[in-house]
Amino acid sequence: MTDADPVRLYRTVRLIRRFEERAVELVHAGQIVGGIHPYLGQEGIAAGVCAALGADDVLAGTHRGHGHVLARGADPARMLAELCGRVTGLNAGRGGSMHAADLSIGVLGANAIVGASGAIITGAVWAHRRRGRDTVGVSFFGDGAVNEGMLLEAFNLAALWRVPVLFVCENNGYATTMPVAGAVAGSIAGRAAAFDLPAVQVDGQDPETVRVAAAAAVDRMRAGGGPELIEARTYRFDAHHTFEHAVRLDYRPPDEVTRGRARDPVRIQGERLSDTDRAAVDAEVEATLDAAVRFALASPEPDPADALTYLYASGLTARTGGG
Amino acid sequence: MPRLSYRRALTRALADELARDEAVFLLGEDVQVGASLVTTGLAKRFGTERVRDTPLSEQAFTSFATGAALAGLRPVVEFQIPSLLFLVFEQIVNHAHKFPLMTGGQCSVPVTYLVPGSGSRTGWAGQHSDHPYSLFAHVGVVTVVPATPADAYGLLVTAIRHDDPVVVFAPAGAMDLRDDVDDLTPVPLGRGRIHRFGDDVTVVAIGHLVHDALAVAEELADQVSVEVFDPRTLYPFDIDGLTESVTRTGRIVVLDDANRSCGMAAEIIASVVERVRLLAPPRRVTRPDGAVLPFAPALDRAVQPGRDQLATAIHLTMKDTS
Numbered sequence A: 001m002t003d004a005d006p007v008r009l010y011r012t013v014r015l016i017r018r019f020e021e022r023a024v025e026l027v028h029a030g031q032i033v034g035g036i037h038p039y040l041g042q043e044g045i046a047a048g049v050c051a052a053l054g055a056d057d058v059l060a061g062t063h064r065g066h067g068h069v070l071a072r073g074a075d076p077a078r079m080l081a082e083l084c085g086r087v088t089g090l091n092a093g094r095g096g097s098m099h100a101a102d103l104s105i106g107v108l109g110a111n112a113i114v115g116a117s118g119a120i121i122t123g124a125v126w127a128h129r130r131r132g133r134d135t136v137g138v139s140f141f142g143d144g145a146v147n148e149g150m151l152l153e154a155f156n157l158a159a160l161w162r163v164p165v166l167f168v169c170e171n172n173g174y175a176t177t178m179p180v181a182g183a184v185a186g187s188i189a190g191r192a193a194a195f196d197l198p199a200v201q202v203d204g205q206d207p208e209t210v211r212v213a214a215a216a217a218v219d220r221m222r223a224g225g226g227p228e229l230i231e232a233r234t235y236r237f238d239a240h241h242t243f244e245h246a247v248r249l250d251y252r253p254p255d256e257v258t259r260g261r262a263r264d265p266v267r268i269q270g271e272r273l274s275d276t277d278r279a280a281v282d283a284e285v286e287a288t289l290d291a292a293v294r295f296a297l298a299s300p301e302p303d304p305a306d307a308l309t310y311l312y313a314s315g316l317t318a319r320t321g322g323g
Numbered sequence B: 001m002p003r004l005s006y007r008r009a010l011t012r013a014l015a016d017e018l019a020r021d022e023a024v025f026l027l028g029e030d031v032q033v034g035a036s037l038v039t040t041g042l043a044k045r046f047g048t049e050r051v052r053d054t055p056l057s058e059q060a061f062t063s064f065a066t067g068a069a070l071a072g073l074r075p076v077v078e079f080q081i082p083s084l085l086f087l088v089f090e091q092i093v094n095h096a097h098k099f100p101l102m103t104g105g106q107c108s109v110p111v112t113y114l115v116p117g118s119g120s121r122t123g124w125a126g127q128h129s130d131h132p133y134s135l136f137a138h139v140g141v142v143t144v145v146p147a148t149p150a151d152a153y154g155l156l157v158t159a160i161r162h163d164d165p166v167v168v169f170a171p172a173g174a175m176d177l178r179d180d181v182d183d184l185t186p187v188p189l190g191r192g193r194i195h196r197f198g199d200d201v202t203v204v205a206i207g208h209l210v211h212d213a214l215a216v217a218e219e220l221a222d223q224v225s226v227e228v229f230d231p232r233t234l235y236p237f238d239i240d241g242l243t244e245s246v247t248r249t250g251r252i253v254v255l256d257d258a259n260r261s262c263g264m265a266a267e268i269i270a271s272v273v274e275r276v277r278l279l280a281p282p283r284r285v286t287r288p289d290g291a292v293l294p295f296a297p298a299l300d301r302a303v304q305p306g307r308d309q310l311a312t313a314i315h316l317t318m319k320d321t322s
């Protein structure tokens, strides 16, 4: 099941990197309203974990969720259209950056409530298994989420009922501006130990290291093991959110940022490729994203009259607010 | 004619739906033995895979149900006390309710949240006696409060088959009611029921209070002709049915066992006066603003809307007629 092809892994990190850079440009150009939480620097985690998944598996991400959705194989053009609020977007322009979802490939959505994805994925995997499928799930969350009760409750449920969920903590050192040391009593792996969840710490800047760890966990889970946790240590290269470009929050020492940026997952994986292979992937990714930007910007905006379409799956209609 | 209690009607609805549809399963605290007396016997009949006891982790199991629904199942989550809804308001409102719109129609989240024993259970005091249905109506989650055994059966069945999240409040004050029930059938959402016809005033009563309203209407029968309207679902609300009733009577009094400010009674009155020119100012009988139910039985009763208050409100409405 596992996709160990180094070229493909590189393609994924490169795609996420350039997608994010293009998206930041579109934020500054006013085409993406509301800004984004860039995944820049953390690409190796989504890429490595998703390379270990099969077609039937499901995942849910976070407010910093573009990488997870792209790594799972969503169409970058429709994803970008979603960020631009267009009808052609993955969510028809109703979700935007923090809710991008593609149920057709098992992406139950980025989730903007910190710590929320764990219990949802546990229920989804349990349901698929009850129907005889071989599904495993992944819940991505940040270091800030390990203090949320709901996530810890999800650890308990998944472990108790042996639901194969891989809990992936992307420890980038900060929850917005709050450093891990100021927020987490004990340790992240210690949270897992309390529920008998096997936990490993990996270098999240090396996509291949992440892939190997995730593949091993997924194999164990598929063979009947219970949930596991991976703490991937990483660094976000950019702001918590693009609003930071305007407000210039001061919380990370410049030399820390320099050191953090030096360990670049795109470069680390790229060095495993020949120059020609790498150049070919770079060119292909560039062409894909040029097309994605053109598609997104050329796509129509939704009709305001349809603002609450999709509110109810049952077809119930809401009373209007005016008059 | 078979007699069925409200509580057993809920059990029957759960059993029928578990039997009818493999996708339905039940989740909650102590549901296997049936601590609420609503799920009694279901685990024996359907197995513990489909009638699952959970640890005390309301937030996780509520979102677990959301995930299971996204994956094609139809969970019914039972809550032991109504205030647990405060704990899981986030999980219901921010996730289950919002997913269909936020995903642009990619999914549905057909979860039923069942609260048997909502409102005051005499002597259970502050943290066990709330009736938070207006919160769910406010955010647009389908909200159901059946008053009779037949409606309890019919609305719970409908809730389970509905493709969006539904909260079913079964008032403690109704759980022991018994009714003659000939044929149990699904009851549609958004359709009220007139329990008693009258000409002078429409009393809208919610849940167990329907029976108080009927008693008061009977008491006053030689002075005022009272119509008793039971909305049955608070969201969606049968505003057409109520408009029709109030257009005939010209007067409205609402009886609502929840806090006054921003409550259902306010919403019902506002919706009616938008459509109907009344003969007298509308009135509402509710719990006081911001009420917390005190423990001592006399205090508990003092806070709940009572029959005397309703009778007074009806008289005042008749007197105020311009």
Ligand SMILES: Cc1ncc(C[n+]2csc(CCOP(=O)(O)OP(=O)(O)O)c2C)c(N)n1
Pocket: A062, A063, A064, A112, A113, A114, A115, A141, A142, A143, A144, A145, A148, A170, A172, A174, A175, A176, A240
């Ligand atoms: C429950 C909750 N609390 C607060 C917020 C506001 N918020 C959004 S992102 C964020 C920081 C999250 O940090 P972390 O989990 O470490 O993820 P990261 O942003 O570093 O990827 C906060 C506080 C939220 N969205 N949800």
